[in-house]
Amino acid sequence: MNIKELEKAAESVFEEHGIARHSIRMLNGKTRTLEIMIMKEDGSMDMDTCASVSQDISRILDQLDFGDGAYNLDVCSFGAERELLSDQEILNAVNDNVHIDFKNPAKGLDQVEGTLLSYENDLLTVEYSVKGRKKTAEVAKDNVKLIRLAVKL
Numbered sequence: 001m002n003i004k005e006l007e008k009a010a011e012s013v014f015e016e017h018g019i020a021r022h023s024i025r026m027l028n029g030k031t032r033t034l035e036i037m038i039m040k041e042d043g044s045m046d047m048d049t050c051a052s053v054s055q056d057i058s059r060i061l062d063q064l065d066f067g068d069g070a071y072n073l074d075v076c077s078f079g080a081e082r083e084l085l086s087d088q089e090i091l092n093a094v095n096d097n098v099h100i101d102f103k104n105p106a107k108g109l110d111q112v113e114g115t116l117l118s119y120e121n122d123l124l125t126v127e128y129s130v131k132g133r134k135k136t137a138e139v140a141k142d143n144v145k146l147i148r149l150a151v152k153l
Contacts, residue, residue, distance in 0.1 A: 009064060013056040014038070017049055021078070021085070032071040034061075037078045043092050045077035083148045090119045090147065099150040100126065103143050112137050113150050 003024050014022055020041040027033040038053055039045055054075040061073070084090050084098070099113045114128030114137075122141040127134055 005064070006060070009060050010036075010057055013053060013060070016056070017053050019049075019053065023078070026071070032069065034071050034073050036073070036075045038075065039078050039082070041088075043082075043089060050075045050077070080151050081149050083146065087119075090116075090124070093149060094119060097150045097152045098126065099146075099148050100124065100139055100144055101146040102139065103145045106139065106143065107137070109137065112139070 003026065007022075007024055010022075010024075013019075017038075018040050019038045021039045023035075023037045025035050027035050036053070036057060038050065040049070054073060057075065058073060081099070084093055093116050096116055097114065098116045099111065101111045102109065112126050112128050114126045117125040117127050117136070119125075124139045124141065124144070124147070126137050126139065128137060129135070
């Protein structure tokens, strides 16, 4: 069995638990780890859901031949600084702290980190701080190389 076959076998598990986005990969290190990152439609994730999905995936793996050798199963969230991949994920991040890398520098900036104030008509408005002074940047979506959530320290 390979990752694509596992994804197909796990579709019903993801649907049952309200998982809107997932990623499955095998990490090769000292101990191999089958990593399954999951997220609900609103971008959230909780430990109970991770545990339930892990139990259900374990049952699937017990029934199927998933390669040679030992590995650990790690079911987790995409993390606090996950990349935003869709318009809906960007909309869900309004009022959250984000980090944006630009394809082409704009007004002397090649990136900005601050609060996403709005996302309308393919235009992101971000409030950020420079030496304690609040500024606002408008970024066209077609100039976004990467947008992710950012932890404010």
